[in-house]
Amino acid sequence: MDGAARADEGGIDKVLVAILGRALKAITDEMSLCMEKSTRSPILCEAKDFVTGLYDAEGRMLEQTENLPILSFSLSPVCAHIAEKFRGNVFPGDVFFHNDVFSLGNQNNDVAAFKPIFHGDVLVAWAACKGHQADIGGAVRGGYNPNATEVWQEALRIPAVKVFERGELRRDVWDLIFANIRLDIVQQDMLAEIGSCTVGERRLLELVDKYGLDVFETHKVHLFDAAQKMMEAEIRSIPDGSYSGEAKVYFDGKNPGSVYTIRVTVTVDGERIRFDYSDTDAQTNGFVNGTYTSSASATILTFLQMVNPDIPHNHGMTAPIEIVIPEGTILNAAYPAATTFGNHLCPPNADAIIRALADAVPERVTAGWNPLLCSLSTGPDPRRGGDYVDILFMGLKGGSGAMAECDGYDHIGMIDASGGILDQDYEMFEQQTPHLLIEHEYIPDSAGAGEFRGGLGVRTVYRVGGDDTQIVTFGDGDVEPAFGLFGGGDGTLNSIELRYPDGTTRRPTSKDLIPGVPAGTTYVQAAGGGGGYGDPRRRPAAQVRDEVRNGIVTRAAARELYGVVLDEETLALDEAATARLRGEA
Numbered sequence: 001m002d003g004a005a006r007a008d009e010g011g012i013d014k015v016l017v018a019i020l021g022r023a024l025k026a027i028t029d030e031m032s033l034c035m036e037k038s039t040r041s042p043i044l045c046e047a048k049d050f051v052t053g054l055y056d057a058e059g060r061m062l063e064q065t066e067n068l069p070i071l072s073f074s075l076s077p078v079c080a081h082i083a084e085k086f087r088g089n090v091f092p093g094d095v096f097f098h099n100d101v102f103s104l105g106n107q108n109n110d111v112a113a114f115k116p117i118f119h120g121d122v123l124v125a126w127a128a129c130k131g132h133q134a135d136i137g138g139a140v141r142g143g144y145n146p147n148a149t150e151v152w153q154e155a156l157r158i159p160a161v162k163v164f165e166r167g168e169l170r171r172d173v174w175d176l177i178f179a180n181i182r183l184d185i186v187q188q189d190m191l192a193e194i195g196s197c198t199v200g201e202r203r204l205l206e207l208v209d210k211y212g213l214d215v216f217e218t219h220k221v222h223l224f225d226a227a228q229k230m231m232e233a234e235i236r237s238i239p240d241g242s243y244s245g246e247a248k249v250y251f252d253g254k255n256p257g258s259v260y261t262i263r264v265t266v267t268v269d270g271e272r273i274r275f276d277y278s279d280t281d282a283q284t285n286g287f288v289n290g291t292y293t294s295s296a297s298a299t300i301l302t303f304l305q306m307v308n309p310d311i312p313h314n315h316g317m318t319a320p321i322e323i324v325i326p327e328g329t330i331l332n333a334a335y336p337a338a339t340t341f342g343n344h345l346c347p348p349n350a351d352a353i354i355r356a357l358a359d360a361v362p363e364r365v366t367a368g369w370n371p372l373l374c375s376l377s378t379g380p381d382p383r384r385g386g387d388y389v390d391i392l393f394m395g396l397k398g399g400s401g402a403m404a405e406c407d408g409y410d411h412i413g414m415i416d417a418s419g420g421i422l423d424q425d426y427e428m429f430e431q432q433t434p435h436l437l438i439e440h441e442y443i444p445d446s447a448g449a450g451e452f453r454g455g456l457g458v459r460t461v462y463r464v465g466g467d468d469t470q471i472v473t474f475g476d477g478d479v480e481p482a483f484g485l486f487g488g489g490d491g492t493l494n495s496i497e498l499r500y501p502d503g504t505t506r507r508p509t510s511k512d513l514i515p516g517v518p519a520g521t522t523y524v525q526a527a528g529g530g531g532g533y534g535d536p537r538r539r540p541a542a543q544v545r546d547e548v549r550n551g552i553v554t555r556a557a558a559r560e561l562y563g564v565v566l567d568e569e570t571l572a573l574d575e576a577a578t579a580r581l582r583g584e585a
Contacts, residue, residue: 021312026203027199027207034195038192049131057083057124060314063314064313066301072301073297073300074293078114082114093168095194095197098111107132107291108151108157111158114197115198115201124217127199134186136156136181138152139153140472142378145338147513150336151335151339161173163177223312224316234311235320239360241267243359245353246264247349251288253287263280264277284330284333287511289341292325294339296323298350302353330345347476350369351483366408367403367485368481369482370455370481371480372475373494377392382519392424392462394424397411398446398529402448402454405452408452408531426440435463438462443458443529447530448483448532450539451533453488453547454491454530457529462522464520464521464523467518472512473496474511478494479510482528492526496523497524
């Protein structure tokens with residue numbers, strides 16, 4: 001069938017639409033690979049804490065590769081902002097940097113590079129890359145400052161600014177930015193972002209040259225329409241109605257015992273869905289606030305887990321979704337609030353959405369994921385003489401929540417990552433930091449029990465290898481465990497403990513800054529499991545027996561939580577006793 005035969009009345013070749021959609025995704029994937037292979041910070045090259053994307057001339061999303069899905073909505077709004085702000089002053093060879101949370105950035109450390117793509121003298125698209133940088137100035141190396149009350153104590157603000165103009169480096173601008181950032185590695189990683197954008201530019205121009213600009217533009221619109229129709233079909237499958245849910249945020253970093261509530265009302269009306277956070281608590285005067293962009297990203301990525309995963313990630317996907325987050329709330333703090341913690345409000349935001357929609361679409365939601373508790377270590381490396389920054393990705397999260405017909409994933413990572421963030425390689429951790437890893441293993445009985453159990457949590461232990469180490473903790477997972485659904489059990493709590501060489505111990509708060517940690521201190525972290533889904537006594541007894549044998553569940557928990565009786569010596573299943581205990585005999 002030739003192109004004319006395939007075209008509809010509007011001259012749209014539906015096969016070509018599919019080809020373009022796949023090609024755009026391949027381009028953003030290639031940009032991602034370029035970024036992964038050319039960056040130096042472990043936050044980027046190992047954890048892949050970045051996103052790559054293509055956007056049309058107006059900043060509308062063409063396609064993205066979200067290694068860290070909390071960044072899923074973080075580039076398009078800024079791209080549209082830059083396109084408007086610099087209208088008439090954008091040229092081939094330009095490159096823009098941006099991180100400013102008060103002009104649609106999501107987090108100070110997440111710095112983006114944008115490169116306009118011209119076909120001849122026509123601006124047709126933008127290539128962009130945003131990644132979490134190892135330092136961004138401010139009061140604390142690494143960017144996380146639990147004592148911050150305003151943005152200037154957190155970071156260097158970079159409103160949209162040209163760092164290359166018509167292909168020439170603006171050396172004065174470049175030097176101004178990096179004079180305010182501690183680590184040289186950030187310059188190198190931002191050059192990698194520019195390289196990733198250049199790959200995107202090159203590949204998109206090849207695509208436009210192949211099919212022609214007019215064909216590309218008309219088929220782009222049809223691609224948006226197709227994604228919108230797919231999302232509308234998913235929304236129509238949810239019963240119309242208004243659904244409410246809430247979740248707690250514990251301790252703002254300044255006021256002990258403080259608790260804030262995220263409240264969302266989800267309204268489904270035909271093929272549109274609205275997430276309204278108008279009743280969410282007001283912003284804090286401390287470190288724990290979000291931006292509109294980070295919070296909207298959290299909403300979108302949570303909802304995407306409940307719909308067809310094959311929907312293309314473009315402008316049409318988000319068109320039927322309305323998100324209302326009033327300024328001045330904890331999810332959309334007003335200038336000049338501290339907001340670096342904002343990405344980490346994703347887990348309670350997701351919990352509120354899950355609780356709201358659980359009864360409407362029980363087969364699509366998960367039980368609670370283990371709440372976040374992170375730590376960042378920084379200081380001089382006595383082996384090299386330079387400084388390092390490390391976010392302990394291997395220990396910061398435990399298990400995901402279970403769902404209908406599926407156990408939770410063991411130690412999958414943050415829900416703001418949705419599995420995208422990768423664990424640290426043990427050897428690389430010891431090369432990049434002066435620390436010595438002692439233990440990293442699953443914690444038995446950490447998963448919430450259920451017909452489908454939650455994912456297991458992990459225990460991480462390392463020995464601090466340098467004096468004058470600073471450890472920053474940030475998270476929310478030491479008060480309330482991951483919740484179970486439909487009779488499933490809760491997961492377990494998180495904890496961090498420092499055991500000093502003199503025998504004293506310290507248990508940090510969930511938002512803490514601890515300077516001067518000496519070499520020889522032992523760092524001990526437990527990340528809890530995810531929540532269970534459904535009645536634990538409906539879980540197959542033989543499966544519970546196997547998990548006891550594999551060290552996932554203890555014999556005592558098998559009996560108490562699952563109603564499964566095992567022989568004390570052989571761990572053989574006692575079917576008769578199990579049936580009696582479960583009330584089946």
